[in-house]
Amino acid sequence: GAVVSQHPSWVICKSGTSVKIECRSLDFQATTMFWYRQFPKQSLMLMATSNEGSKATYEQGVEKDKFLINHASLTLSTLTVTSAHPEDSSFYICSARDRTGTESYNEQFFGPGTRLTVL
């Protein structure tokens, strides 16, 4: 149980284009999903917290208009990198928190990540 998927797993795009990344909780409902970015040989940095049915909460320094987050259902959150540039190339990872249960509520289940390369 507690499986999170991401699509696509790898994307290469031209500078200036927009890229959408999907994060799905496959066997549980997630009122909250999180988006992280991981640069090579670095740790995960939280970009934003995505809440179902409401606006995402962005961390300091993350541009809201550049990284659009939509959490339209209890099993799907999307991250759209708008007008992507080479410096946006990174590994984007989502996680989801199970809305039910007590102890499991404090645990985040991670997706496999999406590697974005902007040429």
Next chain:
Amino acid sequence: AQSVSQHNHHVILSEAASLELGCNYSYGGTVNLFWYVQYPGQHLQLLLKYFSGDPLVKGIKGFEAEFIKSKFSFNLRKPSVQWSDTAEYFCAVNNNAGNMLTFGGGTRLMVKP
């Protein structure tokens, strides 16, 4: 704000050596603690977690960690490492509300055969 520090950035060990990776956090309230592993080219996997109860937590693949509240530490241990343990290890902390998960900088472990 909470923060997590992992003291060892790179660790090189021979097979069968014992492993201890340090993790310290700063947060005054009740915390939940996690260790994740990321094998080369793969996604994060949960090794073990601590929410409450016995401070000595056993995880998968022979790993364990001990929560020492007075030291704000949650060090990861394994008595005898294998070549297949070569990976990057991340310590992470969130508060009891289950909100923001803060990661340490990671420790890259290389086990020589």
